[in-house]
Amino acid sequence: MKNGHLRVLHTSDWHLGHVLFDRKRDDEFESFFNWLIDIIKKECIDCLLIAGDVFDTTTPSAKTQGMYLKFLIKARDQGCKHLVITSGNHDPAILLEVHKPILERMDIHVLGIPDVDKPENEVIVFENQSRKPALIVCAVPFLREKYLRRSAPGESPEDKERKLLQAIADHYGLVAEKASAVAGQAGHVPIIAMGHLFAGGNARLKEGECERQLYVGTLGQIGPEVFGEIFDYVALGHLHMPQQIGQFAHIRYSGSPLPMGFSEAGHQKSVCLLDFDGNRPTVELLPVPEFRHLEIV
Numbered sequence: 001m002k003n004g005h006l007r008v009l010h011t012s013d014w015h016l017g018h019v020l021f022d023r024k025r026d027d028e029f030e031s032f033f034n035w036l037i038d039i040i041k042k043e044c045i046d047c048l049l050i051a052g053d054v055f056d057t058t059t060p061s062a063k064t065q066g067m068y069l070k071f072l073i074k075a076r077d078q079g080c081k082h083l084v085i086t087s088g089n090h091d092p093a094i095l096l097e098v099h100k101p102i103l104e105r106m107d108i109h110v111l112g113i114p115d116v117d118k119p120e121n122e123v124i125v126f127e128n129q130s131r132k133p134a135l136i137v138c139a140v141p142f143l144r145e146k147y148l149r150r151s152a153p154g155e156s157p158e159d160k161e162r163k164l165l166q167a168i169a170d171h172y173g174l175v176a177e178k179a180s181a182v183a184g185q186a187g188h189v190p191i192i193a194m195g196h197l198f199a200g201g202n203a204r205l206k207e208g209e210c211e212r213q214l215y216v217g218t219l220g221q222i223g224p225e226v227f228g229e230i231f232d233y234v235a236l237g238h239l240h241m242p243q244q245i246g247q248f249a250h251i252r253y254s255g256s257p258l259p260m261g262f263s264e265a266g267h268q269k270s271v272c273l274l275d276f277d278g279n280r281p282t283v284e285l286l287p288v289p290e291f292r293h294l295e296i297v
Contacts, residue, residue: 006134006135007046008045008135008192009049010049010051012052014029014257015090016029016055016056026064029258030067035288036071037075045080047137050084050086052088054068055091057090058092069099081107081126083109084194086237089142089196091142096111111139112141113141122178123175140194143171149163172193191232192233195234232276232280236254241253241255242268255270257269262294272286
């Protein structure tokens, strides 16, 4: 906490274990982790949000998993009181859940599989020193179709897409209800939603770009109205370019910290610093250094 304000850092799409043209990038990820630890310490970050695609594949190596776990422990040791990790479409959701019981003892919360029957389990309440709610995080993992609905005989692709998008909207509505009930008992408490999905964006994507497969798992684009009015900030992952959704400055993609291909060469990567002093936070984009220069000749 800095100047009495609650400070949150939003990042996503690390894609640990990513290989670029047969070249491993472990040194780049290590450099990013060292930089991020310095930011956590310098900016007095209270809570770190990682909105999906922690890993690049569903079978990360033991070394890659070790890098991830060592970072989480180091971030906690450097003063970050709370960490929340949600799964993305690239992540091994079950593997993320394996570490859950141990990490929760350090206030590191991991949600790999959505709890559609008990959405209140996706509502995480962080307390201040007076044991009163200081922050509510609606940590919604990647919503695969198999968790939300079953296909019916004779469904057209359009019916399938419409019903899935409605199921996603309904799930966020249920989680918002649970968070609102908690906040109502405690007075105003900042409420943040997390998600890994396609909610639109301003970026014009080119063929060959790493973000071109936008419909994996969600089949289409949800509208920002799905998030309603309850959330003070929506921390999104899935698109690799940092951007807000339309005119909604509080609904934002942090983008990936490293370029995932040469199509992203020259893009300024960043993480989002949220400073809460009242209702919706002020948002500052902290530029991530370039750890390896990519050039198209």
